[in-house]
Amino acid sequence: MTINTDVQTALEWRYAVKQFDASKTIDASDWNTLENALHLSPSSFGIQPWQFIVVQDKTLRTQLRAASWNQSQVEDASHFVVLTAKKTMDVQYIDAYLNRIVEVRGVDPSSLDGYRNMILGKASQPSQAIESWTQRQVYIAMGMLLATAAMLKIDTCPLEGLSSADYDRLLNLTDTDYTTVAAVALGYRDIADKYSLAKKVRFDKESIIHYR
Amino acid sequence: MTINTDVQTALEWRYAVKQFDASKTIDASDWNTLENALHLSPSSFGIQPWQFIVVQDKTLRTQLRAASWNQSQVEDASHFVVLTAKKTMDVQYIDAYLNRIVEVRGVDPSSLDGYRNMILGKASQPSQAIESWTQRQVYIAMGMLLATAAMLKIDTCPLEGLSSADYDRLLNLTDTDYTTVAAVALGYRDIADKYSLAKKVRFDKESIIHYR
Numbered sequence: 001m002t003i004n005t006d007v008q009t010a011l012e013w014r015y016a017v018k019q020f021d022a023s024k025t026i027d028a029s030d031w032n033t034l035e036n037a038l039h040l041s042p043s044s045f046g047i048q049p050w051q052f053i054v055v056q057d058k059t060l061r062t063q064l065r066a067a068s069w070n071q072s073q074v075e076d077a078s079h080f081v082v083l084t085a086k087k088t089m090d091v092q093y094i095d096a097y098l099n100r101i102v103e104v105r106g107v108d109p110s111s112l113d114g115y116r117n118m119i120l121g122k123a124s125q126p127s128q129a130i131e132s133w134t135q136r137q138v139y140i141a142m143g144m145l146l147a148t149a150a151m152l153k154i155d156t157c158p159l160e161g162l163s164s165a166d167y168d169r170l171l172n173l174t175d176t177d178y179t180t181v182a183a184v185a186l187g188y189r190d191i192a193d194k195y196s197l198a199k200k201v202r203f204d205k206e207s208i209i210h211y212r
Numbered sequence: 213m214t215i216n217t218d219v220q221t222a223l224e225w226r227y228a229v230k231q232f233d234a235s236k237t238i239d240a241s242d243w244n245t246l247e248n249a250l251h252l253s254p255s256s257f258g259i260q261p262w263q264f265i266v267v268q269d270k271t272l273r274t275q276l277r278a279a280s281w282n283q284s285q286v287e288d289a290s291h292f293v294v295l296t297a298k299k300t301m302d303v304q305y306i307d308a309y310l311n312r313i314v315e316v317r318g319v320d321p322s323s324l325d326g327y328r329n330m331i332l333g334k335a336s337q338p339s340q341a342i343e344s345w346t347q348r349q350v351y352i353a354m355g356m357l358l359a360t361a362a363m364l365k366i367d368t369c370p371l372e373g374l375s376s377a378d379y380d381r382l383l384n385l386t387d388t389d390y391t392t393v394a395a396v397a398l399g400y401r402d403i404a405d406k407y408s409l410a411k412k413v414r415f416d417k418e419s420i421i422h423y424r
Contacts, residue, residue: 003218006215007245007363008248011245011360016254030216032220036220036223038421039414039420039421040226040412040414042226042228044372046228048414048420051420052420054424097413100413100414101413105413132347137351139349139351139352140354140370142352142355143353143357144355144356146355147249147355147356147359147363151219152216160256181348198317199317201258201309201316201317202252203312205247205251208250208251208260208262208263208264209263209265209266210264210266211266212266212267212272
C-alpha cells in the first residue's frame with residue numbers, strides 16, 4: 001500500500017507555514033494541478049459559487065499583507081490565492097449554470113427542470129443563509145487545495161485573519177457579487193520556520209471521531 | 213513529475229457518486245488514512261470545532277437515508293461519515309484546547325496568553341457568526357477528506373441535502389453543542405452508475421480563476 005503510506009505521510013507533513021522561503025517558486029506544472037484542485041472542486045449542486053484570485057503583483061501583495069495582520073506569508077509565498085464567495089444566488093446565475101450543463105453534456109434542457117426547481121428552492125432562502133451557504137462551499141475548495149498541495153509536497157498556509165472589506169477594496173470586488181472569505185499562501189517552508197518542527201496539536205482522535 | 217500526474221488524474225477521476233457498489237468495503241488501512249484526513253485537518257486557530265460520526269449501524273443508516281431525500285448512497289456506501297460543527301465557542305473549550313497545546317508541545321501556558329486573547333476576540337462575535345464560522349471549518353475537513361479519498365482511489369459523495377434536525381435527533385446530538393452540517397459517503401462506485409461517465413461540468417477556468 002505505497003500510495004496509502006505516501007498520502008498518510010503527506011497529511012502529517014502538512015502544517016500551516018509561518019515562514020515561507022521567498023526564493024522558491026512553484027513550477028508551472030505543479031501550479032496547473034493546484035489550479036485544477038480549485039477548478040474541479042465539488043460544490044453543492046455543482047454550482048461553483050466562487051472566484052479565485054491569484055495575486056502575483058508585488059505591490060498588491062504588500063497592500064494585502066497590511067490587511068492581514070501583517071502576516072509575512074502574504075508577501076513571501078510563491079503563490080497567493082484569495083478565495084471569494086458569491087454573495088447572492090439569482091436565477092440568471094442558476095440558468096447560466098444549467099446552460100453550461102446542457103453545453104458540456106449535450107442533455108435536453110427540459111431534463112434539468114426538476115434540478116432547476118431544487119436549486120431555486122435552495123436559492124429562495126434568506127440572503128444571510130445564502131451567503132453562509134456559498135461561503136461554506138468555498139471552504140470545500142480550500143480543503144481540496146490544501147490536501148492536493150500536501151500530496152505534491154507543496155507547503156501552504158490558510159489565512160482567515162484578514163479584513164474582508166479591505167481585500168474587496170484592493171481587489172476591486174466591492175461592487176461585484178463576490179466577497180473575500182479567506183486566502184491560501186502556497187510555496188515552500190523556510191528551513192528557519194520553527195513551526196515545521198512543532199508537534200501537531202489535535203484532540204484525541206477518540207474524542208473527535210465517534211462510531212455508531 | 214509522476215506524482216503530479218497521479219494527483220491530476222485523481223482530481224479528474226473524482227465525482228459525486230450516485231450509486232455505490234454495496235458489496236465493496238474500504239479496507240482498514242485506507243480507512244485509517246481517511247480518518248486521519250479528518251483528524252489532521254487544519255482549522256482556524258487549530259481549534260477543531262467539530263466531531264465526526266461514522267455510522268456503520270444498518271438500521272441507523274436506513275433512518276438517515278429517510279432524512280436525506282432517500283439518497284441511496286447513505287445506505288450503500290462502505291462508510292458513512294456525518295460531519296458536525298460546534299454550535300458555540302466558550303471559554304472552557306478554548307482553555308481545553310490551550311491546555312492541549314501545553315500538553316503536546318510542552319510550552320509554558322503563559323506563552324499562549326496572546327493567542328488566547330485572539331481566540332477570545334473571535335469567540336466574542338454574535339452567536340450566528342460563530343456558528344457560520346465553525347461550520348465553515350467543517351467544510352475544510354470535508355475538502356481534505358474528499359481529496360484524500362480521491363488520491364487513494366476511493367469514491368465519495370458529499371451530501372448537503374439532509375435534514376440537520378432529523379440527523380441530530382437520530383444521532384442523539386439534539387441536546388449537545390454539536391449539530392449536523394453535512395455528510396460524506398465513501399466507498400466504491402457501482403459500474404452501473406452512469407454519472408461516472410458523465411463529463412464534469414465546470415465554468416471555464418478563465419472565468420473562475422483570475423490573475424492580478
